[in-house]
Amino acid sequence: MLVILRLLRQKYRSMSEAVNFEIDETGEDGVSLRFAGNLIITEIGDMDSRLRKLDYPVSSIDLSGVSRIDTIGAWIIERTAREHQAQILHANDEAARLLQRVSEQQVENIPKLFNPIPIKRILHEIGDAVVTSTRTMIAFMGFIGQVVISFLTILIHPSRLRLNALVMRFEFVGLRALAIVGLMSFLIGIVIAQQGAVQLRQFGAEVFTINLIGRLTFRELGVLMTAIMVAGRSGSAFAAQIGTMKITEEIDAMRTIGVSPIEALVLPRTLATIMWMPLLGFYASIMAIIGGGLLCWIVLEIPPATYIQRLREVTPLTDFYIGLIKAPVFGAIIAMAGCFQGLQVKNNAEEVGLKTTAAVVQAIFLVIVLDAFFAVFFSGIGWD
Amino acid sequence: MTSNQNVIEVSDLRNAFGEHVVHEHLNLNVRRGEILGVVGGSGTGKSVLMRSIIGLQQPSAGDIRVLDENLLDDDTRNDNEVRRRWGVLFQGGALFSTLTVAENVQVPLREFYPHFDQELLDEIAMTKILLSGLPADAACKFPSELSGGMKKRAGLARALAMDPELLFLDEPTAGLDPIGAAKFDGLTRELQETLGLTVFLITHDLDTLHAICDRVAVIADKEIIAIGKIEELLKSKHPWIHEYFSGPRGRAANQGYG
Numbered sequence: 343m344l345v346i347l348r349l350l351r352q353k354y355r356s357m358s359e360a361v362n363f364e365i366d367e368t369g370e371d372g373v374s375l376r377f378a379g380n381l382i383i384t385e386i387g388d389m390d391s392r393l394r395k396l397d398y399p400v401s402s403i404d405l406s407g408v409s410r411i412d413t414i415g416a417w418i419i420e421r422t423a424r425e426h427q428a429q430i431l432h433a434n435d436e437a438a439r440l441l442q443r444v445s446e447q448q449v450e451n452i453p454k455l456f457n458p459i460p461i462k463r464i465l466h467e468i469g470d471a472v473v474t475s476t477r478t479m480i481a482f483m484g485f486i487g488q489v490v491i492s493f494l495t496i497l498i499h500p501s502r503l504r505l506n507a508l509v510m511r512f513e514f515v516g517l518r519a520l521a522i523v524g525l526m527s528f529l530i531g532i533v534i535a536q537q538g539a540v541q542l543r544q545f546g547a548e549v550f551t552i553n554l555i556g557r558l559t560f561r562e563l564g565v566l567m568t569a570i571m572v573a574g575r576s577g578s579a580f581a582a583q584i585g586t587m588k589i590t591e592e593i594d595a596m597r598t599i600g601v602s603p604i605e606a607l608v609l610p611r612t613l614a615t616i617m618w619m620p621l622l623g624f625y626a627s628i629m630a631i632i633g634g635g636l637l638c639w640i641v642l643e644i645p646p647a648t649y650i651q652r653l654r655e656v657t658p659l660t661d662f663y664i665g666l667i668k669a670p671v672f673g674a675i676i677a678m679a680g681c682f683q684g685l686q687v688k689n690n691a692e693e694v695g696l697k698t699t700a701a702v703v704q705a706i707f708l709v710i711v712l713d714a715f716f717a718v719f720f721s722g723i724g725w726d
Numbered sequence: 727m728t729s730n731q732n733v734i735e736v737s738d739l740r741n742a743f744g745e746h747v748v749h750e751h752l753n754l755n756v757r758r759g760e761i762l763g764v765v766g767g768s769g770t771g772k773s774v775l776m777r778s779i780i781g782l783q784q785p786s787a788g789d790i791r792v793l794d795e796n797l798l799d800d801d802t803r804n805d806n807e808v809r810r811r812w813g814v815l816f817q818g819g820a821l822f823s824t825l826t827v828a829e830n831v832q833v834p835l836r837e838f839y840p841h842f843d844q845e846l847l848d849e850i851a852m853t854k855i856l857l858s859g860l861p862a863d864a865a866c867k868f869p870s871e872l873s874g875g876m877k878k879r880a881g882l883a884r885a886l887a888m889d890p891e892l893l894f895l896d897e898p899t900a901g902l903d904p905i906g907a908a909k910f911d912g913l914t915r916e917l918q919e920t921l922g923l924t925v926f927l928i929t930h931d932l933d934t935l936h937a938i939c940d941r942v943a944v945i946a947d948k949e950i951i952a953i954g955k956i957e958e959l960l961k962s963k964h965p966w967i968h969e970y971f972s973g974p975r976g977r978a979a980n981q982g983y984g
Contacts, residue, residue, distance in 0.1 A: 388841065390843065394845075412889035417850065439920055440920060443920050447853065690868070
């Protein structure tokens with residue numbers, strides 16, 4: 343505590359030991375300012391604002407009592423002298439040299455940034471957002487096209503597939519996600535079973551909890567929750583990795599060497615995610631069913647054998663197919679959104695963060711929109 | 727003011743990364759008001775030396791005093807006081823990428839003098855920006871909009887923000903065209919003269935050494951093998967120094983200033 347206080351006192355000492363000036367009013371066409379002490383940044387304190395508040399003419403500035411001066415002190419003297427058209431007297435060599443140096447420069451005000459009235463600004467921002475999102479959408483379409491073309495090229499020349507990169511992504515996207523996806527799904531299974539049991543008990547229909555678990559996990563939640571987890575884990579990582587490479591000019595280096603960034607960076611990531619999503623989705627569903635089964639066994643006293651028996655009766659195979667069909671599509675969207683946003687990074691480190699966030703938001707949003715389409719579609723073809 | 731004539735005193739410095747020893751028994755004194763050039767082959771630890779002096783690299787042994795303060799001991803009370811009195815220009819400028827040039831210059835000022843008005847801060851920033859040779863309209867630009875040379879000047883403006891007594895420059899002219907490099911040299915000399923700076927300058931640029939350095943220190947074999955005026959170094963028999971100053975580039979620079 344004492345140390346902190348001492349540090350603070352040190353830091354603000356400059357305020358109390360402010361350099362001072364006296365006002366001598368004997369002059370005819372204005373007052374004379376007589377400065378004393380050190381005109382250096384550490385001792386200036388509030389001198390600047392006091393000088394700005396002078397509202398009578400100053401005819402001369404006397405520096406004879408000044409022992410040390412720095413550029414900031416010199417600038418304040420120079421500015422005051424310029425504003426009042428005052429003469430500077432008795433400046434020592436050091437002060438004269440600095441004043442000379444400072445007066446040579448035409449110090450202009452820093453141009454103010456564009457800052458219109460609020461209502462205009464709101465309209466401006468809305469317009470800006472509309473234009474940006476439209477542009478992003480078109481660019482994203484173009485990007486998907488590029489990825490597809492690059493994929494077709496690889497189908498024709500399979501030797502150009504970067505197997506090492508693909509395997510590395512396999513490990514990151516899939517293998518290392520197993521623990522967290524498994525735990526998450528297991529808990530979700532428990533939550534569904536518990537909520538189902540509480541609600542359905544009111545109708546004496548606890549046994550339908552099994553329908554709820556089986557159908558919901560295979561058809562919707564298994565894949566959807568996996569997609570959200572993968573978007574948060576891998577989509578964001580893709581955006582951050584590629585974004586950083588963009589800033590360090592690695593992507594430009596690739597292009598000049600003749601390596602296509604789409605082929606080298608985007609395709610391995612996309613393929614890995616597409617291949618892993620169905621596996622992870624299925625695995626998540628199974629974990630949710632185990633979690634739900636555990637709760638049914640403990641709370642509803644349904645033994646595992648009965649649980650599985652019932653599950654097989656009520657869950658149609660089409661639910662499993664639906665999950666399996668949706669998963670790779672979601673995977674493709676997540677990976678491509680991540681890589682796309684990464685490639686949009688320009689200029690600075692803040693952009694990497696912004697684009698990473700954008701990648702996750704965009705991926706989850708698109709996944710949920712697509713999921714709604716899939717739901718309508720599969721009902722339409724009679725898979726309900 | 728201190729009566730000590732040495733602004734930086736490094737004694738018996740040892741720096742090692744794992745098994746790899748960079749400095750061993752390195753001694754160096756920098757005198758008040760001089761421009762000291764530090765040269766040495768790539769990988770001899772010039773930047774590591776600078777990082778040790780400014781406290782970014784913890785040496786494994788040795789003693790470093792900067793402006794009469796030991797930055798390595800546990801007593802951190804006066805450390806910020808020292809940081810307020812020096813300015814550092816990193817190789818790439820190391821500007822904060824999300825701030826404009828003017829805001830970059832104001833960062834140290836805001837940190838140490840929070841009571842300054844925005845108006846004064848803007849004026850100080852502008853003074854420093856012009857002082858470092860940038861045009862006025864660079865003030866509201868972001869670092870990504872600047873060329874390499876302008877970034878260095880903006881970095882210099884930030885280093886000068888607090889009117890330091892001591893200025894560290896890490897390869898200030900690397901990557902600049904010869905005209906820009908010569909201008910930067912002139913600027914360094916001029917600032918040193920008007921502001922009474924002490925400059926610790928790491929460089930590979932033989933022209934810079936000839937043009938502005940009062941003394942030159944040579945790092946080789948993990949220590950400072952020679953330090954002195956450039957004419958003295960030219961007479962040195964050490965093979966590396968001989969090759970450095972008498973190689974084709976060294977000879978050309980020599981003739982230019984001969």
